[in-house]
Amino acid sequence: MSAIREVKYLQEMQHPNVIELIDIFMAYDNLNLVLEFLPTDLEVVIKDKSILFTPADIKAWMLMTLRGVYHCHRNFILHRDLKPNNLLFSPDGQIKVADFGLARAIPAPHEILTSNVVTRWYRAPELLFGAKHYTSAIDIWSVGVIFAELMLRIPYLPGQNDVDQMEVTFRALGTPTDRAWPEVSSFTSYNKLQIYPPPSRDELRKRFIAASEYALDFMCGMLTMNPQKRWNAIECLESDYFKELPPPSDPSTIKIRS
Amino acid sequence: MTDVQVIEENAANAVTAEVVEKDKEAPAKPPAENNKPPNYKRISDDDLYRHSSQYRMWSYTKEQLEEKRVDTNSRAVASIEEDLLKFREAHNLIEEEVKILEAKAFPLTMEEELSLVNFYAKKVQVIAQHLNLPTEVVATSISFFRRFFLENSVMHIDPKSIVHTTIFLACKSENYFISVDSFAQKAKSTRESIIKYEFKLLESLKFSLLNHHPYKPLHGFFLDIQNVLYGKVDLNYMGQIYDRCKKRITGALLTDAVYLYTPPQITLATLLIEDEALVTRYLEMKFPSDEKIQEEEPTENKEAQNDGSKVEKDEDQGIEDDKTSIDSAKLLAVIMACKELIEETAPLSTEDAKRIAAKNYYCQNPSSLIQKLKRKMNEDTSAPEKRQKI
Numbered sequence: 001m002s003a004i005r006e007v008k009y010l011q012e013m014q015h016p017n018v019i020e021l022i023d024i025f026m027a028y029d030n031l032n033l034v035l036e037f038l039p040t041d042l043e044v045v046i047k048d049k050s051i052l053f054t055p056a057d058i059k060a061w062m063l064m065t066l067r068g069v070y071h072c073h074r075n076f077i078l079h080r081d082l083k084p085n086n087l088l089f090s091p092d093g094q095i096k097v098a099d100f101g102l103a104r105a106i107p108a109p110h111e112i113l114t115s116n117v118v119t120r121w122y123r124a125p126e127l128l129f130g131a132k133h134y135t136s137a138i139d140i141w142s143v144g145v146i147f148a149e150l151m152l153r154i155p156y157l158p159g160q161n162d163v164d165q166m167e168v169t170f171r172a173l174g175t176p177t178d179r180a181w182p183e184v185s186s187f188t189s190y191n192k193l194q195i196y197p198p199p200s201r202d203e204l205r206k207r208f209i210a211a212s213e214y215a216l217d218f219m220c221g222m223l224t225m226n227p228q229k230r231w232n233a234i235e236c237l238e239s240d241y242f243k244e245l246p247p248p249s250d251p252s253t254i255k256i257r258s
Numbered sequence: 259m260t261d262v263q264v265i266e267e268n269a270a271n272a273v274t275a276e277v278v279e280k281d282k283e284a285p286a287k288p289p290a291e292n293n294k295p296p297n298y299k300r301i302s303d304d305d306l307y308r309h310s311s312q313y314r315m316w317s318y319t320k321e322q323l324e325e326k327r328v329d330t331n332s333r334a335v336a337s338i339e340e341d342l343l344k345f346r347e348a349h350n351l352i353e354e355e356v357k358i359l360e361a362k363a364f365p366l367t368m369e370e371e372l373s374l375v376n377f378y379a380k381k382v383q384v385i386a387q388h389l390n391l392p393t394e395v396v397a398t399s400i401s402f403f404r405r406f407f408l409e410n411s412v413m414h415i416d417p418k419s420i421v422h423t424t425i426f427l428a429c430k431s432e433n434y435f436i437s438v439d440s441f442a443q444k445a446k447s448t449r450e451s452i453i454k455y456e457f458k459l460l461e462s463l464k465f466s467l468l469n470h471h472p473y474k475p476l477h478g479f480f481l482d483i484q485n486v487l488y489g490k491v492d493l494n495y496m497g498q499i500y501d502r503c504k505k506r507i508t509g510a511l512l513t514d515a516v517y518l519y520t521p522p523q524i525t526l527a528t529l530l531i532e533d534e535a536l537v538t539r540y541l542e543m544k545f546p547s548d549e550k551i552q553e554e555e556p557t558e559n560k561e562a563q564n565d566g567s568k569v570e571k572d573e574d575q576g577i578e579d580d581k582t583s584i585d586s587a588k589l590l591a592v593i594m595a596c597k598e599l600i601e602e603t604a605p606l607s608t609e610d611a612k613r614i615a616a617k618n619y620y621c622q623n624p625s626s627l628i629q630k631l632k633r634k635m636n637e638d639t640s641a642p643e644k645r646q647k648i
Contacts, residue, residue: 004430026457075306
C-alpha cells in the first residue's frame with residue numbers, strides 16, 4: 001500500500017526539491033523503486049555536532065524545503081510525514097523531500113481522514129486533537145517545527161507519548177483558545193488540557209537567541225495553532241525572512257559532512 | 259521533460275500567488291512587487307496539468323490514439339497469424355478442417371478489439387458499482403482497464419481475466435483499503451486470479467496511478483456557475499444538473515474523450531448536454547469576447563492543438579489575469595466537439611460482444627474449431643450450437 005502511494009505520487013512530481021523516481025521493477029514478488037541516490041539527511045546533519053551551520057545555511061534549507069512542499073501542495077498532494085529524517089541531501093547540497101509512503105491527495109471538504117499521521121514531534125495541533133479533517137496546513141506545521149529545531153539544534157517539541165506531545169506543544173506555544181481558534185474547545189480531548197498562555201515575544205527571543213524578528217514572524221506563522229490562520233506555503237515563501245539579510249547560502253557550498 | 263521545467267523563482271523576488279483550489283476560492287492576492295526578474299514565468303494550473311502523468315502518458319491527438327491502437331492490434335494480429343500458420347503446419351488437416359479454419363479463424367480487427375474493450379469497460383463499471391465502491395474508485399477502475407488495453411491486445415489477455423484486477427488495484431490506488439481476500443470473496447473471484455495480472459497491469463499502466471477525473475471540475479463549475487450567474491440560477495435546479503452530470507461523466511469515461519480532452523473540458527461537455535443555454539451564458543459572462551485585441555495564445559497551446567483536440571483550457575489564467583483572456587467561442591467549439599464524441603459513442607450489444615468474443619476465442623484456439631467440426635461430423639445432428647459464454 002505504501003509502495004503504491006509512493007509510486008503514485010512520485011510519478012506526478014518532477015521538481016529539484018522532491019526526490020526523483022528513476023525506475024520501477026518487479027523482483028521476487030516485490031515492487032522495487034529505484035530512487036535518486038541521496039547520501040545524507042537533515043537529521044544526521046542536525047545531530048552531528050561537528051558540523052557548524054549558519055543562519056544563512058538554515059535559510060537556504062528552509063527555502064528548498066518549502067519549494068518542495070509547495071510543489072506537493074500545488075499538485076494537490078499532502079505529504080503527511082515531514083521531519084528532518086525525510087529531508088534528504090543530494091551530493092550538491094540540494095534538499096529533497098522524500099518518503100511519500102503516507103502521502104495522499106488533498107481531501108475534498110467532506111472527506112474523513114485519519115489523524116494518525118506524521119511522526120509525533122512534528123504533528124500539528126489539529127492532529128493531536130484527533131481532527132477528522134485537515135488540510136495542507138499540517139505539513140506547514142511540521143516545517144515550522146523543523147525550522148525551530150534547526151535553530152536550536154535539538155528537537156523543539158519532543159513529546160514522550162501522544163498525551164505528552166500535547167502538553168509539550170502547548171507549554172511551548174500556548175494552549176489554543178476559542179478566541180484564536182473558534183470551536184477548538186469542542187474537540188473531545190480539549191477539556192483535560194492545562195491552559196498555558198502563549199509565549200510573549202520576549203520569551204521567544206530568549207529561546208531563539210540568534211533569530212531575527214522576521215525569522216520569528218516566519219516561525220510563528222508556521223506554528224500558528226489555528227490551521228485556518230497558519231501560513232500556507234506561498235505566504236512562507238514570500239515572507240520577509242527570505243528577503244532580509246543574510247541571503248540564503250549557495251546550497252553547494254554548505255558543508256554537510258564532517 | 260525539458261520543455262516543462264519548473265521555473266524556480268528567485269528568493270528575493272518571491273513566488274507569485276496561484277489559485278490553488280480551482281474555482282473554489284477567490285483568486286489569490288497579486289504579487290506584492292512588480293520588479294520581476296526577466297525570466298519570470300508564473301506556473302499556471304495548466305502547466306501543472308501538463309506535468310501530470312495523465313497528460314504526459316495518456317493524452318493523445320486523434321491520430322496518435324489511432325496509431326497506438328493500430329500498433330497494438332497489428333502486433334497481436336501478427337503473432338496470432340503466426341500461431342495459426344504453425345497450427346496448420348503441425349497438424350495434418352483434412353480439407354473440411356482447412357476450410358473451417360479459413361472461414362472462422364481470423365484475428366480481430368482494431369475496431370472489434372475496441373468494441374470488446376469498451377463492452378468490458380462497461381462491465382467493470384457495473385461490477386464496481388455493484389460492490390458499492392466510491393465514484394472515484396469506479397472511475398479509476400474504468401480508466402485502468404481501458405488504458406491497459408491501449409497497451410495490450412484482447413487477443414493476448416482475456417479482458418475477463420483483468421476486470422477484477424483493475425478494480426482491486428483502483429481500490430488500493432484510491433486509498434480505499436480492502437484486503438485481497440475479502441475483495442475476492444465479495445467479487446466472487448479468487449485471490450490467485452486477482453493477483454495474477456496485477457504486476458502486468460501496473461507495468462502496462464507505466465506505473466502512473468494518479469487519475470484526474472472530471473468530478474472535481476464538476477464541483478468547481480457547479481460553484482462557479484452559481485457565482486458568475488448569481489441570482490440567475492436556481493439552486494435546486496443546479497443540484498439536479500450536478501447529479502445528472504456526475505452520471506454523464508462516468509459515461510464519458512467509457513469514451514475516447516478521456517484521451518483527447520482535459521477533465522474540465524469533459525465536464526463542460528457534459529454540462530452542455532444538460533443545459534446548453536446555461537453553459538453558453540456562463541462562458542460568455544466568464545470570458546467576454548468583446549475585446550478588440552485578442553492576445554496571442556501561448557505557443558505551448560498552439561503546439562498542443564491538433565484539429566481541436568487536446569486544447570488546453572486556460573481558465574484560471576482568465577480569472578486572474580485579464581490580459582490573457584480566453585476566446586469563449588473557441589472554447590465552446592472545443593467543448594462542442596467533445597460533447598459530440600461523448601454522445602456518438604454507442605454501446606455494443608451483448609450479441610455483438612458474444613460474436614466478437616467467440617471470434618477472439620477461435621483465433622487463439624483453432625483446435626477447438628477442429629474438434630467442433632469433428633463432433634459435428636460424428637454426430638451429424640442438429641444439436642444446438644454451444645456458444646461462447648461471456
